[in-house]
Amino acid sequence: MDQNEKKKKKKQLPMRLNVLFLTVFILFSALILRLGIVQIVEGDMYEQQTEETENIVTKSDTPRGKIFDEMGNIIVDNSPVFNLTYTALQTDSHAKKLEIAEKLAKMIDKDTSKITERDKKDFYIITRGQQTLVDQKFTAQELEEIKSKHEEVKDADREIYTLLLERITEKDLAEIADNELEILAIKREMDRGFALSPQVIKEDLNKKEIAVISENLSELSGIDIHADAARISPYEDSVAAIIGTTKQIPKEQQDFYAVRGYDLNDYVGTSGLELQYETLLNGVKEKKKYITNKSGEPISEPEILAGESGKDLVLTLNMQFQQQLEQAVEQEILKFRGAGVDSAYAVVLDARTGGVLAMVGKKYEGGTFKNEMYGTYLYAFRPGSSIKGATILTGYEHEVLSTGEVIYDRPLHFGGTTIKKSYGGRSLGHINDIKALERSSNIYMDYIGMRIAGFDFDRYQCTIQNCTSETNLEIAINKMRSSFQQFGLGAPTGLDLPYESIGYNSGKPNAIGHPMDFSIGQFDTYTPMQLAQYASTIANNGYRLQVHLLKEVRESRPDEELGKLLYRFEPTVLNQIKVDQKYIDRVKQGFYQVTHGSQGTATALRSYPVAGKTGTAQEEKNGRPVVNEVFIGYSPYDNPEISFSIMVPKMHTEVPVNRTIAEHVLKIYENLKTTPYEVNSGIDNKETQKIEEVEETGEELQ
Structure with a gap:
């Protein structure tokens, strides 16, 4: 390499270093400028972001669905009410809540009946000063011993508080004045809530309370007046028992509802x-979604997710039929009071x-009528010959x-037992199955019971080995029970309520007379609902339909009209009885003879197109x-539209009160048929059904 080239390279090196230094300088200048912008101009924003700790979602109630009868009449509605609510911040202390409660106690009347002894003790400690009470009720040696037992201070404090609760006496609690109890009742409700979730302190404020609170809201941190809805029913006296109640989630069910997304202070159906x-x-x-800082305070406006009202239910009940029948039943009870009805x-x-x-x-008690609608599916009675x-x-x-x-x-x-006989003790002579139903023969049914048990009365001998042993008698009774369950007797009807009685099983038989007693309705017990389903099964040629109250589910509307149809209950066949149609036809003919035959036991109803069976049972x-x-x-009787049961226990x-109430049922139904009256399409009873497969057709509701 010559001298000229070397000199040229020496000149280029400083120039490249200068370019490099200039570039680095420019980059550092840009970085410093950016850091200045971040720290000075955008510092507050980033500081706020670093303090964000969590997203908190709060929820606000939406109206529950309404309930209608089959004709579109409202049975249960929502009435607007104004509730006092408290929304706590995560940082709210007991002292702050107590201060707010003291102010509210001067503005509202608060029920104190739910206050517990533990509530009073906690309140006593807060208001009298925990340290003051500890000094009064513990010796220095006791405190030292407790502290020496625990490595963690918080564990020692917890034990001291527990012991302090035990040492607060009834005399101490008597110091809490009446006005303080109201403060306690208010604070008790405030403590039940969760951070950023409105907790109801008092429901249904009156106008005066609303006015006073509204004037002082600026002094009441977290307090608000919230528009809500209370459940009301124009038919409460009639149907309250099956509509049920709504209450805050019971403690024993909190886990069940929590996993389903409910808040623990929610109101739910409880019956x-x-x-x-x-x-x-x-x-x-x-739902409202909040972003909070480390102190739990919202740092921006919440994101709102719209809610949706509950679905409306349409029931199968016809309230016109219901109320008219209630009046008729009360009338007949009063008419036959002398007979002990x-x-x-x-x-x-x-x-x-x-x-x-x-x-x-209905039950007449203390000079007034008590509504026992629930007795139709919870009470069981001996049905007698029915x-x-x-x-x-x-x-x-x-x-x-x-x-x-x-x-x-x-x-x-029978040796050693009561004589078996038909009504009145007289002989009815030779009768077949149809006549046995028309005249209500006990002996005809006794023969059936004996034969199933393996006993031949005419020869006075067993047709099977040891037919009178308890084991074989029990087998016989169980066979009969199994057959009866096909009609819904001793089995769930499918009624869509939380609880339903299936009747009372009278236990093991120990005498040949027990299968005979069973055959005439003098052994096991059944509910009026089961008896009505049994009548329906005969009417439907052996097909047992599920009993139900729900007819439709619809979208909710703000007015009193029915919304869009979402679901309709379809007739559901639970089972088919195991006999040929020709046998069912004979029973139906016997039921017709009961009301229209010359010797029928209910010929007082012959002016109506009804078939049925009377019954009298001893209890x-x-x-x-x-x-x-x-x-x-x-x-x-030739194309059944209704089936029914009457039980007067x-x-x-x-006295014939069973038949007079049955006449009211028929008369009311005929009168209703002259007005617009919708009956869902279902099984056609006019001819024998050709149903190849028995299956549940109802869609399961989630």
């Missing part, structure tokens, strides 16, 4: 339809769908009875023999 269809009626809450139950079903049109329970249709078909199912078989009805004598009340009067039936004297 009846409000509980059964909680997920439909409750709706979706409005003090209660009665009636159920009317749509025979084509299984829908409950009316369910009435179940003899099921007995006849059970005999055919187990092949102990031949078509139209004639049996000689006369008193049956006891306060150690005294009493009777239940029963009637089950369906109408019209524990009367002193037999």
Whole structure:
């Protein structure tokens, strides 16, 4: 390399270094400028972002769905109310809450009945000073011993507080004045809430309270007046028992609802339809999403996610039918009070769908009527001869009875037991299955019970080994129970309420007379709802339909009109009884003869197109023999639209109150048919059904 080239390279090197230094200088200048902008101009924004700790979502209630009857009349609605609410910040102390509660106590009246002893003790400690009370109720040595037991100070403090609660006496609590109890009641509600979630302090404020609080809201941090809705019903006296109630989530169910997205201070259905269809009626809450700083204070306006009102329910109940039948039942109870009648139950079903049109329970007590609507599905009674249709078909199912078989009805004598006989003790002579239903023969049914148990009375011998042993008697009773369950007797009806009785099983038989007692309705017990389903099963040629109250689910509307249809309950066949149609036809003919035959036991109803069966059962009340009067039936007999049951329990004297109430059912229904009256399409009873497969067709509600 020559000298010229070397000199040229030496000159280029400083120039490159200068360019490099200049570039670095420019880059550092830009970096310093950017840091200055970040620190000076945008510093507050980034500082705020670094303090953000979490997103908090709060929820606001939306109106529960309304409930309508089948004609579109509102049964349950929402009435606007104004509630006092408190929304706590995460940083709110007991002292701050106490200060607010003291102010509110001067503005509202607050119920103090829910205050517990523990509430009072906590309040006493807060208001009297924890340290002051500790100094009064502990010696220095005690405190030292407690502190020496624990490595962590908080553990020692926890033990001291627990012991302090135990040492607060009734005399101490008596120092809490009445006005302080109101303060406590208010603070108690404030403590139940969660951060940034409105907690109801008092429901349904009056106008004066609203005015006073509104004037002082600036002094009441976190306090607001919240528009809400209370459940009301124009038919509360009639249907309150099945509609049910809404309350704050019970403690024992908090885990159940928490995993389903509920807040622990939410109101939910706790009984009846409000509980059964909680997920439909409750709706979706409005949500507000907050971003908070380290202190738990919101640092921006919340993001709002709109809520949705609960769905509306349309029931199968017809409130016009319901109320007229209630009046009729009360009228008949008063008419027959002299015979010891003090209660009665009636159920009317749509025979084509299984829908409950009316369910009435009335009890006369203390000079007034008590609504026992729930008795129609929770109370069980001996049904007497009303179940003899099921007995006849059970005999055919187990092949102990031949078509139209004639049996000689006369008193049956058993050694050491009560004589078995038909009503009045007289002989009814030679009768077949249809005549046995028309005249309500006990002996005909006794033969069926004996034969299923393996006993031949005419030869007075067993047809199977050891037929009178307890084991074989139990087998016989269980066979009959299994057959009866096909009709819904001793089985769930499918009624869509949280609880339903399936009747009372009278236990193991220990005498040959027990299968006979079972065959005439003098052993197990059933509810009026089960008896109505049994009547429906006969009316529907052996197809048992699920009993239900829900007819439709609809979108909610702000007015009193029905919204868009979302779901309609379809008739659901639970099972088909295991006998040929020719046997069912004979029972239906027997039921027709009960009301229209020359010797029928309910010919007082012959002017109506009704078929059915009467029943009288013996029970006891306060150690005294009493009777239940029963009637089950369906109408019209040639193409049934309704089925029904009447139960008048524990009367002193037999009177025809069962038939007079049945007449009211038929008369009310006929009158309603002259007005617009919708009956859902369902099973056509006019001809024998050709259903190839028995299956549930109802769509499951989630």
